[in-house]
Structure formats: structure tokens, C-alpha cells
Amino acid sequence: MSNDLYDVIRRRRDVRAQFTGGQISDEVLGRVLGAAHAAPSVGLSQPWDFILVRDLTTRQAFYEHVQRERATFAATLDGDAARRFERIKIDGVLESSLSVVVTYDPSRGGPAVLGRHAIADAGLYSVCLAIQNLWLAATAEDLGVGWVSFYREEFLRGLMNMPDVVRPIAWLCLGPVTHLEEVPDLERHGWRHRTPLRDAVHHERW
Amino acid sequence: MSNDLYDVIRRRRDVRAQFTGGQISDEVLGRVLGAAHAAPSVGLSQPWDFILVRDLTTRQAFYEHVQRERATFAATLDGDAARRFERIKIDGVLESSLSVVVTYDPSRGGPAVLGRHAIADAGLYSVCLAIQNLWLAATAEDLGVGWVSFYREEFLRGLMNMPDVVRPIAWLCLGPVTHLEEVPDLERHGWRHRTPLRDAVHHERW
Numbered sequence: 001m002s003n004d005l006y007d008v009i010r011r012r013r014d015v016r017a018q019f020t021g022g023q024i025s026d027e028v029l030g031r032v033l034g035a036a037h038a039a040p041s042v043g044l045s046q047p048w049d050f051i052l053v054r055d056l057t058t059r060q061a062f063y064e065h066v067q068r069e070r071a072t073f074a075a076t077l078d079g080d081a082a083r084r085f086e087r088i089k090i091d092g093v094l095e096s097s098l099s100v101v102v103t104y105d106p107s108r109g110g111p112a113v114l115g116r117h118a119i120a121d122a123g124l125y126s127v128c129l130a131i132q133n134l135w136l137a138a139t140a141e142d143l144g145v146g147w148v149s150f151y152r153e154e155f156l157r158g159l160m161n162m163p164d165v166v167r168p169i170a171w172l173c174l175g176p177v178t179h180l181e182e183v184p185d186l187e188r189h190g191w192r193h194r195t196p197l198r199d200a201v202h203h204e205r206w
Numbered sequence: 207m208s209n210d211l212y213d214v215i216r217r218r219r220d221v222r223a224q225f226t227g228g229q230i231s232d233e234v235l236g237r238v239l240g241a242a243h244a245a246p247s248v249g250l251s252q253p254w255d256f257i258l259v260r261d262l263t264t265r266q267a268f269y270e271h272v273q274r275e276r277a278t279f280a281a282t283l284d285g286d287a288a289r290r291f292e293r294i295k296i297d298g299v300l301e302s303s304l305s306v307v308v309t310y311d312p313s314r315g316g317p318a319v320l321g322r323h324a325i326a327d328a329g330l331y332s333v334c335l336a337i338q339n340l341w342l343a344a345t346a347e348d349l350g351v352g353w354v355s356f357y358r359e360e361f362l363r364g365l366m367n368m369p370d371v372v373r374p375i376a377w378l379c380l381g382p383v384t385h386l387e388e389v390p391d392l393e394r395h396g397w398r399h400r401t402p403l404r405d406a407v408h409h410e411r412w
Contacts, residue, residue, distance in 0.1 A: 005209045005346045009241050009339055030403075035215050037403045039338065042355060044390060044398040051408040058410065073323045081318060088320070103412075112287060114294070114397060115355040117279045121330070122355050125375065128334030129341075132245065133215055136342070140211045149248060149321040149328050162412045169331065184250060191320060192250040197236075197243045202257040204264065206309075206368045 003140040012135060013180045015144030015173070016088075019095040022176035028141050029098075032174075035137035036102075041126035042116050045109025048127045048169075051101040051160055056094075061159060062151070062171065063093040069150040087189050091148045096175035101160055102131055104167045127169045134172070144177035209346045218341060219386045221350030221379070222294075225301040228382035234347050235304075238380075241343035242308075247332035248322050251315025254333045254375075257307040257366055262300075267365060268357070268377065269299040275356040293395050297354045302381035307366055308337055310373045333375050340378070350383035 024032075033050055041047060053059060070090055077085055093099060104127045116122040131147075138145045148171040156168040186192050230238075239256055247253060259265060276296055283291055299305060310333045322328045337353075344351045354377040362374040392398050 003211050005211050005214045005342055006237070006241065008211050009244050009343070012244075012246070014246050031212070033407065034403055035212065037406060038215050038218075040218070040220050040341070040353070044392040044400065046401055046406065049406050049408060049412075051410070051412060053410060055410050069324050073318070073320070076318055076323065085320065090321075109398060112279070112282055114279070114291065114392065115296075115353075117282065117356075118275050118358050119355050124327070124330070125334045125337075128331045129338040131331075132335040132338035133342075135246070135335075136211055136339075137215070147246070147321075149325050150323075152324050160412050166412070186250040186320065192315060194250065195252055197240055200243060200252070200255050201239065202255060204257070204259060204261050206255075206257060206366050206372070 008136050008140050011180055012139040013144070013184060015146040015177055015180065016090060016092050016185060018144055018177040018179060019092045019173065020176045020178055021095055021097055023097050024143065024175060032134055032137045032141060032143070036130040036134035039126065039130035039133045042122040043109050043114035045113050045123060045126065047105050047108040047123045048130045049103045049105065051103065053099040053101060058159065059093050059099060063091070065155050066091050066093060066148060066150045069152070073150065084189060084191050088185060088191060090150055092146045092173040093148060096146065096173035098174045100172045100174055101156065101168060102127060102170040102172065103162060104169050105165065107165055124169070131170055138174060143174060144180065146173040148173065214342050214346050217386055218345040219350070219390060221352040221383055221386065222296060222298050222391060224350055224383040224385060225298045225379065226382045226384055227301055227303055229303050230349065230381060238340055238343045238347060242336040242340035245332065245336035245339045248328040249315050249320035251319050251329060251332065253311050253314040253329045254336045255309045255311065257309065259305040259307060264365065265299050265305060269297065271361050272297050272299060272354060272356045275358070279356065290395060290397050294391060294397060296356055298352045298379040299354060302352065302379035304380045306378045306380055307362065307374060308333060308376040308378065309368060310375050311371065313371055330375070337376055344380060349380060350386065352379040354379065
């Protein structure tokens with residue numbers, strides 16, 4: 001397959017159910033993390049870190065926490081939405097061979113981070129730019145990425161033994177996949193449909 | 207030039223001083239915004255909007271605000287840092303032919319956004335993923351992008367007539383450029399240097 005940027009953007013999916021459990025070579029993983037690390041960052045602060053989690057005991061503990069959070073969310077849904085949600089798998093924590101916890105350290109590049117004095121969240125934004133680079137690079141390498149966001153930050157901070165100042169931003173499942181779906185899971189399962197671009201574009205003012 | 211993903215990631219720069227002032231065709235702009243709109247989003251909420259700002263009066267008003275914020279930041283720096291900062295251009299608001307204001311609407315996809323019940327900022331993260339897609343697509347099209355973050359959100363909300371619930375995330379200058387620098391501006395001007403990837407990688411725990 002082509003690694004033309006637009007083609008990669010089109011192929012990229014949030015993967016939950018298609019992980020094979022296969023391993024990633026160090027060379028490929030280096031390219032994927034290198035892409036993340038090449039992202040832009042406010043004041044060149046590079047405030048991200050990547051914790052590579054392979055240990056099954058750790059992944060099992062996180063998985064159980066996610067299951068509890070899934071139940072918490074499910075309890076807020078009415079009948080129709082609850083039935084649709086039941087069909088949607090929300091993580092591949094145990095099936096993928098590797099998880100990558102991406103974090104944000106606001107103290108990086110301090111004390112005066114160029115471009116962050118007026119917008120406290122600008123460093124947080126940088127971490128997300130790195131995640132998207134990682135996601136696209138993984139797609140180019142025919143790997144799947146699944147972003148799990150059914151967790152409490154405090155739980156993950158404890159599990160990873162992170163300093164209080166550092167904030168977990170994402171738990172990403174990463175690994176070889178049988179295939180990438182053409183249509184996002186949430187759309188396939190009738191949760192929501194994608195809107196056309198024109199709905200999101202404004203001219204001169206809101 | 208190649209539009210291989212890794213090559214685009216390597217070429218991408220935060221552009222301030224290299225805008226030619228040339229125009230972008232509707233076809234190219236459609237591809238760039240389409241790339242942004244194809245980003246992943248929590249619960250498929252697609253919580254971003256793109257305001258295309260061409261009007262010079264609006265850009266002039268924003269530019270003057272940025273200059274004031276630049277002075278505010280400069281006043282916090284000591285002698286050495288102040289001298290380095292003085293050499294660094296921080297925006298291309300007037301030189302680029304187009305600015306794109308990217309916003310976040312937390313009400314999009316509600317009331318129950320799948321994946322956001324435990325992490326309130328997850329929607330904010332989605333908007334940043336879209337911005338990185340936009341940035342890479344612009345690079346593939348040989349356009350420059352400059353993210354301006356020297357502004358107060360309240361000022362920009364007012365200037366754009368945005369509803370209170372919507373939050374401005376980025377002001378992006380977008381346009382043709384003479385070239386993209388090999389080395390980031392902040393590194394060229396001695397503000398900060400990029401760190402090696404190995405410094406950002408941890409195994410199993412922090």
C-alpha cells in the first residue's frame with residue numbers, strides 16, 4: 001500500500017477488535033515513536049513521554065479498570081443508546097502486544113515556555129500533535145492504534161508510578177492487525193455518523 | 207517532492223517568516239481541510255470548526271493583540287532570554303494570505319459522548335489531532351503553517367463572534383512559502399534544542 005500522506009490519513013482507524021497479538025520489531029517501533037517525537041511543540045518544549053507497557057499484569061489491571069468505567073458509562077445511557085453501546089468493543093488492551101502511555105509534563109522547557117504564557121493548555125496540545133504523528137506512522141507501517149479513554153487519570157498515574165506534575169494523556173494499544181476497517185466502528189454500529197466538511201467551515205466569523 | 211508520510215513529517219515546520227503572500231486554490235484548501243476533518247475524534251464527535259479569515263481588518267486587529275501579548279511575555283524574560291526572544295519572529299498573520307481559526311465545541315455529539323465521561327479534555331484532544339492532520343497536509347501541498355499562540359482566548363472569541371461554549375484552540379497562518387527551513391526557528395535562534403527520542407521513552411513504568 002502507498003504511504004502517501006492522504007492515503008494514510010484515509011486508511012487510519014481507531015482499532016479495537018482487529019489486533020492479532022503479533023509483535024512489533026524494534027526498527028518499526030523506532031520509526032513510529034520517532035514520528036511522534038518529530039511533532040511540533042510549543043516553545044520547542046517536547047513535553048511528551050512514551051511509556052511502553054508490555055507486562056501482562058499491568059495491562060490486566062488497566063483492562064479491569066476500563067471494564068468498570070465502561071459499566072459506569074453504560075449506566076448513564078437510555079435503552080436505545082445502551083443497546084448500541086453494548087455492541088461496541090472499546091479496547092484492545094489485552095489483544096494488542098504493546099500499549100503506549102503518552103504523558104504531558106508541563107515543567108518541560110520551563111520556566112518561560114515561548115508561546116504558553118497566555119494559553120496554559122498549549123503544552124497539552126503539543127502532546128496531541130505527537131499522538132497524531134504516531135497514529136499516522138503506525139498506519140503507514142500497517143499497525144493498528146486504539147486510543148482507550150475509559151479510565152481515570154488518577155488510576156493510571158498510580159499504575160505507572162508517574163510524578164504528580166505529569167499528566168497521562170492517552171493509553172494507546174499498538175500492534176499488528178488483521179485489517180483496518182473502511183468505516184469507523186462507531187459508524188458501523190450506528191452510534192454516530194460522520195458529518196460533511198462543509199458543516200465545519202465558516203467564513204470570516206463564526 | 208515526495209508525499210511519503212515520514213518525509214512530510216520530517217519537512218513540516220512552524221512557519222513565521224517565509225510566507226510569500228500568495229493565494230491557495232480552493233482545490234488545495236479543500237484537500238487540506240478535508241485531511242483535518244478526517245481526523246479521529248472521541249465518540250466520533252468531530253468537535254472542531256474551521257473559520258477561514260481573509261479579511262485584512264480582522265487580521266490586523268489580531269496582529270496588534272499578538273504584539274501586545276509578545277511584549278507581555280518579553281517583560282517576563284531576563285537579559286539573555288530577552289535578547290534571544292527579540293530575534294524570533296512569532297507570527298505571519300499579515301504575511302500569509304489566509305488564517306484558519308480552529309475551535310472546539312464541547313456540546314457536539316452530546317449528551318453522552320462515548321469515551322469522554324471520565325476525561326473531560328478528550329474532545330480538546332480530538333481538535334488537536336485534526337490540527338496535526340491539517341499541518342501535515344499543508345506541508346505535503348508545499349504550504350506553510352504557523353501556529354500563533356500569543357493571544358488571549360477571550361479576545362479571539364470576541365473577534366470571531368464565537369458562542370461562549372465554543373473555545374478557540376488555534377490561530378493558524380496558512381499560505382505558500384519561499385521554502386521550509388531545515389531546522390526549527392527556535393533551534394536556529396538558540397532558544398532551545400531538540401532532545402533525542404531516547405530521553406522520552408520509558409519501559410513498563412515512569
